[in-house]
Amino acid sequence: MTARRPTSTAHPRIAIAHDYLTQRGGAERVVLSLARAFPDAEIHTLFYAPDQTYPEFRDMRIRTSGLKSIGPFRRDPRIALPLLAAASSRMRIDADVVIASSSGWAHAFPTAGRKIVYCHSPARWLYLPEDYLGDAGRLDPKRLLLSVLTPALKIWDRRAAMTAHRYLANSSVVRERIRRVYRIDAPTLFPPFSPAVAEGEQEPIPELAGWAGADGTAGGHFLVVSRLQPYKHVDRVIEAFGGLPDERLLVIGKGPEKERLVELAGENVRLVEGLSDAQMRWAYGNARALVAASHEDFGLTPLEAGAHGVPTIALRAGGYLDTVEEGVNGLFFEEPTAEAIREAVHRFDENPPEERTRIIDRAARFSEEHFVDALRIEAGRMSGVSA
Missing domain, CATH: 3.40.50.2000 (Glycogen Phosphorylase B;)
Known part of the structure; x- marks a missing residue:
């Protein structure tokens, strides 16, 4: 995992990446915590649906992919699965440090500087398909499509993981999953609960x-x-x-x-x-x-x-x-x-x-203050500037 180190400045440019902002869940609350930690950061995501996620995002600068105009994709990004690897590979971010909140896509966004991946889990649809598919039958269209896409997506996904300069796991079980899937030892940083x-x-x-x-x-x-x-x-x-x-x-x-x-x-x-x-x-x-x-x-x-x-x-x-x-x-x-x-x-x-x-x-013990302090230290190390 090597790449060009950005030139240090007194104020490194920080950006935030996330798979998609189309729902209200724990991962989206983590992005809100990231935005409070780095209030000047632009957020990069494949899809953004203001009415489907937390209202605080309306006041933030958000850049989306070219697929954003397709309504059904915004409502349910899973149906865009065959297109998301290519879309993610085109989401280039011009910043000194990118903090990517990822469950399968944001870790692949190309960056001009350094990339810290805060991993909620390697992609469930690739490595835990039964969790993802639930009771879908043998001939269910989702199962058939996934079986066709999985071999190529696994190659793409593991290459994407290697573009990161630092991986952080959100739990002990995810740390072990990252080690097994990517052969990366990712320290654990527990996410905060939302104030x-x-x-x-x-x-x-x-x-x-x-x-x-x-x-x-x-x-x-x-x-x-x-x-x-x-x-x-x-x-x-x-x-x-x-x-x-x-x-x-x-x-x-x-x-x-x-x-x-x-x-x-x-x-x-x-x-x-x-x-x-x-x-x-x-x-x-x-x-x-x-x-x-x-x-x-x-x-x-x-x-x-x-x-x-x-x-x-x-x-x-x-x-x-x-x-x-x-x-x-x-x-x-x-x-x-x-x-x-x-x-x-x-x-x-x-x-x-x-x-x-x-x-x-x-x-x-799982406060936002602790989480924010730890990520500021990580971003400072990546940029060469003390936090």
Whole structure:
């Protein structure tokens, strides 16, 4: 991984790259943290859909690819898969240091200077295809297309990884994945939870009036915050609560599974999306516990819940091993099945964590301040200027 080192200046030009800004998720919140760390940085991304992602991006300088004018691609970038490698290879960025927040595309953006890749995961569709495809059948068009594209995309992807000057992993499991896929040893820098979710006034969610209390202000629900993708196992959580009629489950998220999950949900389950930060604070702050059932690369939502003193019931796997400490801020179940989740809820009911201060202190270890300081140091090293 060698390339020309840019000439040092007193004020190195920093740019931010991200795959695409078309949804509200943990990776997009990381980009907001990057933008707060480097407020003068331009953001480079394949697609930007202002109405689909966080409103804070409207005030930032964002440059997109030539595919941006195709509406269906903005709504669901996955359908543009055959075109994205070529589009990424043309996203040249003129800056001294580029910080690329990547799950498969931004790490390939060509740069005039040095590139730091903050990796959320090597591309799932290449290296964890079953997670990406979910229950897609043998003849499903997505599966057939991916089988055709994968050999060439793996070659392209590994070459793209070699253009980076520094790789950082967002969790222990991603660090191991990067080592296995790219043969790169990437130090771990945990992402922060968003201060926008943790701090400020709360606003009840109108759709929950009557279900969450007559005035919509009562809490006591269990909570899922997740993209509605097959590998997130939200269906298993809903199935679990089908056998817990006295408990209530609130699911916050959007994605291709939405219609199926709505049909699966019983009277004690509600699905909502597009909430404001104040409504997210209400959802977290009034929850009994967060339920996290997917194989996550990093367990961010337990930190967001923990900032409110709310514990997590989590799958013992992946990034949750970094953020959930049994007996301190939550408990684990061993497999993503409705039976295991239901049993974990019963255990939680019998012995819930009661020390909210310990839960909040645990979350505070993953502050945005620590994350920002670490990245400024990395950018300073790359540019030859002290942070």
